[in-house]
Amino acid sequence: MSDQIICGVDEAGRGSLAGPVYAAAVILGPDFNIEGLRDSKKLSESKRYLLADSIKKNAISWSIGICSESEIDILNIHQATLLAMKRAIDTLQKKFPIKVLVDGLFCPDINYPCEAIIKGDNKVAEISAASIIAKTERDFKMLELDKLYPAYLFRKHKGYPTKAHIEIIKRIGVCDIHRKTFSPIKELLSLY
DSSP states (O other), X not given: OTTOEEEEEEEEOTTOSBSOEEEEEEEOOTTOOXXXXXXXXXXXXXXXXXXXXXXXXXXXXXXXXXXXXXXXXXXXXXXXXXXXXXXXXXXXXXXXXXXXXXXSSOOOSOSSOEEEETTGGGTOHHHHHHHHHHHHHHHHHHHHXXXXXXXXXXXXXXXXXXXXXXXXXXXXXXXXXXXXXXXXXXXXXXXX
16 A cells, blocks of 8 residues: 555544534655654643644645534534544545544544554654644634633633633533533533
8 A cells, every 4th residue: 555645633622611623634745754743732832833833834735624512512522523533534635545544443434544543643643743733723713712702711721621611610601612412511501
């Protein structure tokens, strides 16, 4: 399969209580040589943004797939994550005979050979790059949403279930972008 090019795929926002889930698909190509690629969670925010910029400028192709919080509530987070991954792969600008490598246990329903790799974001450069792109793009979105819902401080916790976020929800309730089917959101809604 020497004619196949590796496409790495990863998601961001799966464990968040608010906002969409993002997935990125990245094809680095054989000449890509940037040091420091690893799981986005193991990088400082400033390092993530520097690497994301470099990936976007130098990768052969990259794209984002998104599933909204309402889609997550309808489908469940597992299916929504796989759909976001499929959308990212399907919207790559350049079409190649690719092999898709996905971080985790499951592959999306796509028309390419696909392999799921546990902790792939630490093992495969393309998956690391996808992890970084998904995380930084989702963080940008959460900063936009923070402007619409400033009381929730999304700029600080990006929608994840931090103690501060839970306390805000307990105090003022949920907003439109909270995932209504997620615990503890469901539990908090039952109190009202």
